[in-house]
Amino acid sequence: SKTGAGGGSSKSTGDAANTSAAPVIQGDITFNDANLAKIDSALKAALAGKDLSKLREAMVVNVAVDYWNAGKTGFTKGLADLGVKGTYQAPANGRLDQQLSIIQTLRGQGITGLSVSAIDPTAIKSPIASANGAGIPVLAIDSPLPKEDGAALYLGTPNYQAGQKAGEAMKQALGGKGQVVVLVGSLTTSNAVERIQGFEDALKGTGIKVVQKLSDGMDASKALTNAQTAIQTNPNINGLYGVYSYDGPSAGQAVQAAGKSGRVKIVSDDSDAQTLKFIKDGVIQATVVQEPYQQGYTGAYLLAALKVLGKDATLKLVQPYLESDGSTLSSGVGLVTGGNLSDYQAKLTALGIG
Amino acid sequence: MTDTPVETAVRLRDVSKSYGLVKVLDIPCLDLVRGQIVAVVGENGAGKSTLMGVLSGTVTPTTGSIEIAGRPLQPGRPDQSRDLGVALVAQEFPLVGRLSVAENLLLGRRPADAGGGLFARLIFDRRGTRAEARALLAEVGVTGVDVDRPVERFPVPVRQMIEIAKAWGHHPVVLILDEPTSSLGPVEAERVLDLARAHARAGGAVLFIGHRLDEVRAVADRVLVLRTGKLVADLTPAEASEQRMIREMVGSELARADLTPPSSVERATALSVRDLTADGLGPVDLDVKAGEIVGVAGLMGSGRSRLLHTIMGAQPRTGGTVTFEGRDFRPRHPGDAVEAGIGLVPEDRKVQSLLPAHSVRWNVTLATLRGISRRGVLRPRADKEHAARIVKDLGVRLHSQEQPVSDLSGGNQQKAVFGRWLAAEPKLLLLDEPTRGVDVGAKAEIYHLIDSAAERGLAVLVASSELEELMWICHRIVVMSHGRPVADIPRDGFGKEVIMTAAAGTQAGAAAELKGKARA
Amino acid sequence: MTTSTAAVKARGDAEGGGRATLARRLLETPEVGVVAACVVVFVALALDKSTFAGAVNLQGMGFDLAQYGLIAIGESLVILTGGIDLSVGALLGTSVILMSWFNVRAGLPPVLAIVLTLAITGAVGLIHGLAVTRLKMPPFVVTLVTYTVAQGVTLAITSGTSIIGIGGTFSNLGQTYVAQVPLPLIVFAVVAAVAWFFLERTYAGRQVYAVGGNPEAARLAGIRGDRRVVSMYVTSSLLSGFAGIFVLGRMGVGSASGVGVGWELSAIAAAVIGGVSLVGGQGRIVGIVAGTILLELINNGLTTLQINSNYTNIVLGCVLGLAITADRLRARSVAKRS
Amino acid sequence: MTTSTAAVKARGDAEGGGRATLARRLLETPEVGVVAACVVVFVALALDKSTFAGAVNLQGMGFDLAQYGLIAIGESLVILTGGIDLSVGALLGTSVILMSWFNVRAGLPPVLAIVLTLAITGAVGLIHGLAVTRLKMPPFVVTLVTYTVAQGVTLAITSGTSIIGIGGTFSNLGQTYVAQVPLPLIVFAVVAAVAWFFLERTYAGRQVYAVGGNPEAARLAGIRGDRRVVSMYVTSSLLSGFAGIFVLGRMGVGSASGVGVGWELSAIAAAVIGGVSLVGGQGRIVGIVAGTILLELINNGLTTLQINSNYTNIVLGCVLGLAITADRLRARSVAKRS
Numbered sequence A: 001s002k003t004g005a006g007g008g009s010s011k012s013t014g015d016a017a018n019t020s021a022a023p024v025i026q027g028d029i030t031f032n033d034a035n036l037a038k039i040d041s042a043l044k045a046a047l048a049g050k051d052l053s054k055l056r057e058a059m060v061v062n063v064a065v066d067y068w069n070a071g072k073t074g075f076t077k078g079l080a081d082l083g084v085k086g087t088y089q090a091p092a093n094g095r096l097d098q099q100l101s102i103i104q105t106l107r108g109q110g111i112t113g114l115s116v117s118a119i120d121p122t123a124i125k126s127p128i129a130s131a132n133g134a135g136i137p138v139l140a141i142d143s144p145l146p147k148e149d150g151a152a153l154y155l156g157t158p159n160y161q162a163g164q165k166a167g168e169a170m171k172q173a174l175g176g177k178g179q180v181v182v183l184v185g186s187l188t189t190s191n192a193v194e195r196i197q198g199f200e201d202a203l204k205g206t207g208i209k210v211v212q213k214l215s216d217g218m219d220a221s222k223a224l225t226n227a228q229t230a231i232q233t234n235p236n237i238n239g240l241y242g243v244y245s246y247d248g249p250s251a252g253q254a255v256q257a258a259g260k261s262g263r264v265k266i267v268s269d270d271s272d273a274q275t276l277k278f279i280k281d282g283v284i285q286a287t288v289v290q291e292p293y294q295q296g297y298t299g300a301y302l303l304a305a306l307k308v309l310g311k312d313a314t315l316k317l318v319q320p321y322l323e324s325d326g327s328t329l330s331s332g333v334g335l336v337t338g339g340n341l342s343d344y345q346a347k348l349t350a351l352g353i354g
Numbered sequence B: 001m002t003d004t005p006v007e008t009a010v011r012l013r014d015v016s017k018s019y020g021l022v023k024v025l026d027i028p029c030l031d032l033v034r035g036q037i038v039a040v041v042g043e044n045g046a047g048k049s050t051l052m053g054v055l056s057g058t059v060t061p062t063t064g065s066i067e068i069a070g071r072p073l074q075p076g077r078p079d080q081s082r083d084l085g086v087a088l089v090a091q092e093f094p095l096v097g098r099l100s101v102a103e104n105l106l107l108g109r110r111p112a113d114a115g116g117g118l119f120a121r122l123i124f125d126r127r128g129t130r131a132e133a134r135a136l137l138a139e140v141g142v143t144g145v146d147v148d149r150p151v152e153r154f155p156v157p158v159r160q161m162i163e164i165a166k167a168w169g170h171h172p173v174v175l176i177l178d179e180p181t182s183s184l185g186p187v188e189a190e191r192v193l194d195l196a197r198a199h200a201r202a203g204g205a206v207l208f209i210g211h212r213l214d215e216v217r218a219v220a221d222r223v224l225v226l227r228t229g230k231l232v233a234d235l236t237p238a239e240a241s242e243q244r245m246i247r248e249m250v251g252s253e254l255a256r257a258d259l260t261p262p263s264s265v266e267r268a269t270a271l272s273v274r275d276l277t278a279d280g281l282g283p284v285d286l287d288v289k290a291g292e293i294v295g296v297a298g299l300m301g302s303g304r305s306r307l308l309h310t311i312m313g314a315q316p317r318t319g320g321t322v323t324f325e326g327r328d329f330r331p332r333h334p335g336d337a338v339e340a341g342i343g344l345v346p347e348d349r350k351v352q353s354l355l356p357a358h359s360v361r362w363n364v365t366l367a368t369l370r371g372i373s374r375r376g377v378l379r380p381r382a383d384k385e386h387a388a389r390i391v392k393d394l395g396v397r398l399h400s401q402e403q404p405v406s407d408l409s410g411g412n413q414q415k416a417v418f419g420r421w422l423a424a425e426p427k428l429l430l431l432d433e434p435t436r437g438v439d440v441g442a443k444a445e446i447y448h449l450i451d452s453a454a455e456r457g458l459a460v461l462v463a464s465s466e467l468e469e470l471m472w473i474c475h476r477i478v479v480m481s482h483g484r485p486v487a488d489i490p491r492d493g494f495g496k497e498v499i500m501t502a503a504a505g506t507q508a509g510a511a512a513e514l515k516g517k518a519r520a
Numbered sequence C, D: 001m002t003t004s005t006a007a008v009k010a011r012g013d014a015e016g017g018g019r020a021t022l023a024r025r026l027l028e029t030p031e032v033g034v035v036a037a038c039v040v041v042f043v044a045l046a047l048d049k050s051t052f053a054g055a056v057n058l059q060g061m062g063f064d065l066a067q068y069g070l071i072a073i074g075e076s077l078v079i080l081t082g083g084i085d086l087s088v089g090a091l092l093g094t095s096v097i098l099m100s101w102f103n104v105r106a107g108l109p110p111v112l113a114i115v116l117t118l119a120i121t122g123a124v125g126l127i128h129g130l131a132v133t134r135l136k137m138p139p140f141v142v143t144l145v146t147y148t149v150a151q152g153v154t155l156a157i158t159s160g161t162s163i164i165g166i167g168g169t170f171s172n173l174g175q176t177y178v179a180q181v182p183l184p185l186i187v188f189a190v191v192a193a194v195a196w197f198f199l200e201r202t203y204a205g206r207q208v209y210a211v212g213g214n215p216e217a218a219r220l221a222g223i224r225g226d227r228r229v230v231s232m233y234v235t236s237s238l239l240s241g242f243a244g245i246f247v248l249g250r251m252g253v254g255s256a257s258g259v260g261v262g263w264e265l266s267a268i269a270a271a272v273i274g275g276v277s278l279v280g281g282q283g284r285i286v287g288i289v290a291g292t293i294l295l296e297l298i299n300n301g302l303t304t305l306q307i308n309s310n311y312t313n314i315v316l317g318c319v320l321g322l323a324i325t326a327d328r329l330r331a332r333s334v335a336k337r338s
C-alpha cells in the first residue's frame, strides 16, 4: 500500500477537487518586460557603431542551479546580439569563498565588466572596490547591494519583494488564518533571509503565524524530511513556504505523500519543472517567479554600456525606468498559479528556456 | 654481611594488582639492594611483567607503596619512576617505528652533554642526539646501525638491542630487563648479561626476567620465584639449581621431558627447495622430509626469517623452485601456502601475529576460520569449543576466551599463536623463534606437541636463536650465513661450537659444511 | 603435569568470568551506552510531545532511517577494514541523478536504470578498493576524489535542473508500506541483518575484522586481505546506489540540489557513536544501527519540538556531546572497576 | 663477533642508502611528489594563460593560501598526534562572527575583540584536548560536536544577518601588502616556519611525533603525551581564530553565510596530499604547505581557464586524483628499487 498511517482519512489523493473550495490566488506574469525591452533598444542604439570587440564581460552568479540556466541563456543571447565576448561563472557548491575567489581570479584575467549575484552582499564590498579601482564596472544582479558597495546599478527583483509576494499569496491561500512552516536551504544567506523577512512582513497583522523555519543545508532530501516531520507532528500546520527552488517540490512531495494535498497549502519560489508540475496537479498553490533571463540579457547590454559609454551616460539612459531609490532596475516579479500556468510556460518556451 | 652498609634500591610493601576479580600480583614485602642482579622467574602469567610494570609506573597497583632509592613512587607515573631512576626494557619493546634510531634511543630525554640553559632545554640537539646515540649503541655492543634510519626498518633483534641501549642511556639506579634475551642469539645475549653485571658492579640494581634458566643461573645473585602473583621462593645462587627453580615455579616436580625428537621413520620428502633466491636470500637448497624437524640456525640478519617468509609466499621470490608434497609450489600470497598446508609462526608477535584488540578466541581461530565454518558460516558453539580446545591443548592461562589477547602475558600470547597453527593441522610448519617468552614447563609442552605432530607426519622447519632449543628438538640443523645455508649438521654432529663457527662464516664453518654434506 | 595444572587454572579463571552477573555484562557491552541513549531520547521526546511517538511520525522516521542507515552500514564496513569512504553521500546523490537520467532522458525502464546505476556505483567501489589495496593510496584521498567528481557529475548531467517524470516503479519502491511499515525500513532491516550475519557469522566477516585489526598478521595467517578490503569498498558504494533508489522514490524527482552531500559525515558519526573505531577492526552492527537511530531521533526531535531554528545546531551538538560523554564515563567506570 | 657480522649487514644497508645520489635521495623524499605536482600545475597554467602568473592573480592566490594554509597547519598538527579536528572550518566562521560582534555590537576596540576571540577559540581547543586525553573520547566525535555547535553559535549570534561596520584595523590586517606581498601571506609563511621549527627542531615537536607514532612508547619514555596532544588541539583552534582575523579583514564584514564550513575537508585533504598520515606520527610541514599550494593552484586554475562551472568539480577531482596517483606510482617504484 502507498498510504501510511494518518493518510488513510483523505480519500482524495492530491486532485484538484479539494482546491476548488479554496480561494483563488491572483496570478501575475507581466514582470517589467515592457520597460526592459525599451532599455535594451535604447542601449543598443547608443552602442551602435562603437567598437565592442575588446570587451570581455563576466557574469558571476551565486550557485550553479536551474534558476541560473535561464540567466546564462539570456546572458549568452545578449552577448551574441551585441557581438561581445564573455564568460559565465557559478560557484559549483554555492560557497562564499568560492565566489570571492572566482571574482578575484576573473579580475586577474582582464575582464571589462562584471555582473554579480552576491552570496553575501556585504562580503562583496572589497572585491567590487578593487574591480572599480581597475576600471571594471560592476552590475549587481538578482541580490541588491548596499549603495556604498560601489555597484553602478542593481538589476533584479529585490528578494524582499519576492518574499512579500509569496506572503500575499499565502494569505490568499489560507484565507488569513493558519500556521506556516518555512523551508529553506540556508538561514544565513542574504537572499533567503530577505525573502523570509518579506514573507513574514506580508503576513503581519493576519491570523497566520510562521511557527518554524527549517534549514536543510541545500539538500532536497533533507527538505523533504523536514516538511514531512513538520506536518506530521503538528496537525495545525496548514501552510508551507519553500524558499529555495527545490524546497517547493520537496514540500509538494511531502504533502502529497501524507495525503494532504490541498489541505496543506504550499507557496514556493522559482519555476523548477517539478514545481510547475505540482501546480498543475494542485499540490502547490502558487510560486513566485523572477526573470533571471532578463538579468542575463539586459545585464550584458548594461555592462557594455557602462564600459563603453561610461557610467553617467548609461545611468541617464536608464534613468526613466529606475525605481524610486534611483539605482534599482526592477526585472519584475511574477506569481504563477494554476490559472496562468500555461501562459507562463508559453513565455518560457518563447525565450528558449522551457 | 659486608662492612659497607647495604643500600636499598627498591622497597615494596603490600603491593598487589587485580584485574577484575583476579589478583595477578600480591607481594607483601620485598626489598632489593644495590649491587645485585635479582632474577625473577615464574611460569607464563605468573605476574613478572606486572611486577616490573608496577615498578616502572606503567601499571597502577591496586594497593601498596613503593620506594625507589628511598623516595616514594607515585603509582602509575612512568615519568616519575624514570626520574627516580628506574629504566625498563619492556617485553614488547615500545619503540616509535617511524622515528629514527637516534631519537628512539633518547626518547623523552636530552643528550647528557646538553647545557642547562633554556635554549638547550627546548631546542632539539640533533647532532648531540646522534652522537650520544652512537656512543650508546657502541656501549651496548651494537655497531654499524645507521642511527638516522627509522627504527621500523630494523629486524627484531636489532630493535631489542636498541631498546636495551635506550634503557641503558638513562643511567638508572634500577635496571629492569624483561626477557631481554628472548629474541637474541647467544652472543648478543651474552653481551646483555655482561651489561647487567657491569651495572650491578657499578652499584645499580638489576631485575632480570628470563625463561632461560641457564642464563638465570649464570647471572643472578639472587633468584625470586613468582607463582600466580605470589612470591614463593627467594633463593641464593647456590640454592637455585635448575630443578629447584622449576619446582618452585610449577609447585610440583616436573618430569624432565624427553627432549629427543621422535626417531625419524623414512618418509617422503615434504619440502624440496632448489636455488631459491629472494631479496637478501639465497640461493638456498633444502629438503625437509615429512615427520622431520629441521632447525635453522644463524646469526641475526643471516636470512632465517627471510627463508621462512619466502617459502610461505610472504616475501616475493626472485628465482628457484620449491616443491611441496611432490608438486611445484609457487605461492603468490601466504593464503596459497595455508591452502597447501603450510603454517608460519612469525617472530614478531605484536606486529606479525596478533590482533591485539580482539579476543583470544578470534586470535586462536584465525588460521582455521574457513575450516571451522560450514559453507562459510561460523557456528558460535563450534567456534567456542574449537577455541576452548586450542586454549586447553596449549595450556594458555587466561580468564576467559573473550578477553583481548593483549591482556595475556607475553608467553601466553605466544602459546595462543602456536595453538592457532597447530589447530590448522598443517603438513609443514614454519616456526620463527617459536618459544620466545615461553616458560620452561610450557616449552616442554610445546616441544611435545611438535614431536607428536611430527610423528603424525608433520614436517617442521624451526628458525631459532636459542641453540639449545634447536639441539633438543631437531633431527638436523641447517646453519645460515649471509642469506645462504653454509652447513647442514645431522643430530649426531650437534655441538654449539660447530654451529657457531659455521654461523660466523669462518673457514671452520666451511669445513663443517663439507662435513655436513658428506654425511647427508 | 605442568600443562594440566595450567589448564585447570585457566578453567577456574574462565568460570570466574562466567559468574559475572547479567547486569554487569550488559554494562560492559560497548554498545549499551548508545542504545540506552536512544531509549532515553525517545522516551523524553515521546513524553514531551505526544505526536512524536505517533504512527505517522514513526513512519516518517522509518523512511529517514532507511536512507541514512544504508549508507552508515556501508561506511562502517569500510571503516572496519581500516579505511574511510568519504564518497557515500555524494555517490548517493549521483546515483539518484543517474537513475532518473537513464529512466527519463535515456528512456530505459526503471529496473534497467537501477541495474545500470548499481553497476556504475559498484565499479566506483571497485576502483576505490583497487586504488587502496594495489596502489596503497590513502582511502581518504581516493574517496575525496570521488566525493568531488560525483558532485561534478551530478551537476554536469543536470546543469542544476532537476529531472522530472520518473517511472512509477521508483515511488512504488520508495513510498510503499507493508503492514504500515515503510518498505525502505524493511529493506534496511534486512540489509542490517545480512550485514550482522556476515560480520558475526561468516568467516569472511571475521577476516574483515582481522584485516582491519592488524593487516600484516592477517596476511601472514593466510588471509587475502585485499579481497576483503576491495569487497567492502564495493559494498559501500553499492549500498549508496541502493539507498539512492529509495531517496529517488521518496522524492519523486531526480533532484540536482546536492542530495546526499554531507551525509557521509552523518554516516561516519553514526558509526563512531555506535562504537566503531576509526582505526579499524572494531565495531558491531547493533552499535551502528543504534548510532543511526540516535542521530535520527535527535534530528527529528529538534523539528518536532519546534526548537527555534537559530538554536537547532547548538542543541543538536549539545545532545550529541552529552550522549557521548555519558557513554565515555560509563566505559571509564567499567574500566576502573575491572 | 656475532654482533660485528650483524653490523656489517646493517652497515651495508646504510651505505646503500648513503651512496645514493642526490637525485635518488630527492626521489625518495615523500614530499617531492606533491612539490613536483605544484610546479607542473603552475607551469602548465602559466603557459596556457599568461594572466595566471600575473601579479594580480598571484596576490589573489596569496590571500587564499594564507586562509587555507593556516588552518591546514593547525589541522596537521592535530593529525600528527593521531587525532583529527573537524572543527577548524566552522570555528573559523564563528570566530569571524565573534570578532565582528565584539567589535561592532559590544563596541570593543578591534585588538580587544581579537584577543577575546582568540581566548575563546583557545578554550575550545583546550576542551577538545581534555576530552580526547582525559575522557578518551574519539577526536572525530568531539570535534564534530564543535563543528555543529560552532555553526549554531554563528547563526544564533547573527540570526543570519551579517555584521557590518567593523573597525579599520581588520582591513589593515587583511588587505595590506608589504612590498607587494599580501600581509596574510607573510604571516602564513611565518607561522609555517615556526611550525617547521617546532616540529623539527624542538624536543616538544619531536615528542609530538613520538606520541602520534606510538603513544604507549612515548608514555613509557616518560613523555607527558597528554600535554602535547592538548597543546596541539589548542594550537589548531587558535590558528582557526587567527585565520579568522584575515578572513574578516579581507571580507570587511562579519559574514553570517557559513564562511569556513567545509574548509576542514580542504585542510585535511591538503595535509594528506602533503604526506601526512591520518594514523598519526608522520608528515612534515613542507608537504603540508605544498599540499595547500597544490589545492589552491588547481582551484584558481579552474577559474582562470574558465572551465564551465558544470565541470569544475569533475576537473578538480581528476587533477587531484592524477596528482596523487602519480605520487603513489613514484613511491612504489622507489620501494621496488630499494
Ligand SMILES: Nc1ncnc2c1ncn2[C@@H]1O[C@H](COP(=O)(O)OP(=O)(O)OP(=O)(O)O)[C@@H](O)[C@H]1O
Pocket: B019, B024, B042, B043, B044, B045, B046, B047, B048, B049, B050, B051, B091, B397, B398, B399, B406, B407, B408, B409, B410, B411, B412, B437, B439
Ligand atoms: N590489562 C590486563 N587485563 C587483564 N589481565 C591482565 C592484564 N595484563 C595482564 N593481565 C594478566 O595478569 C597476569 C600476569 O601477567 P604478566 O604479564 O605479569 O605475566 P608474566 O609473568 O610476565 O608472564 P610471561 O612470562 O608470559 O611474560 C596474566 O594472567 C595476565 O593475563
Ligand SMILES: Nc1ncnc2c1ncn2[C@@H]1O[C@H](COP(=O)(O)OP(=O)(O)OP(=O)(O)O)[C@@H](O)[C@H]1O
Pocket: B154, B155, B156, B157, B279, B280, B298, B299, B300, B301, B302, B303, B304, B305, B306, B307, B309, B310, B315, B316
Ligand atoms: N626486502 C624485503 N622484502 C620483504 N621482506 C623483507 C625484506 N627484507 C627483510 N624482510 C623481512 O623482514 C624481516 C626481518 O628481516 P631480517 O633481516 O631480520 O631477516 P633475516 O635476515 O631473516 O634475519 P634473521 O636471520 O635474524 O631472522 C623478515 O621477516 C623478512 O622476511
Ligand SMILES: [Mg+2]
Pocket: B048, B049, B050, B091, B178, B409, B410, B411
Ligand atoms: Mg611478561
Ligand SMILES: [Mg+2]
Pocket: B155, B304, B305, B306, B347, B432
Ligand atoms: Mg629472524
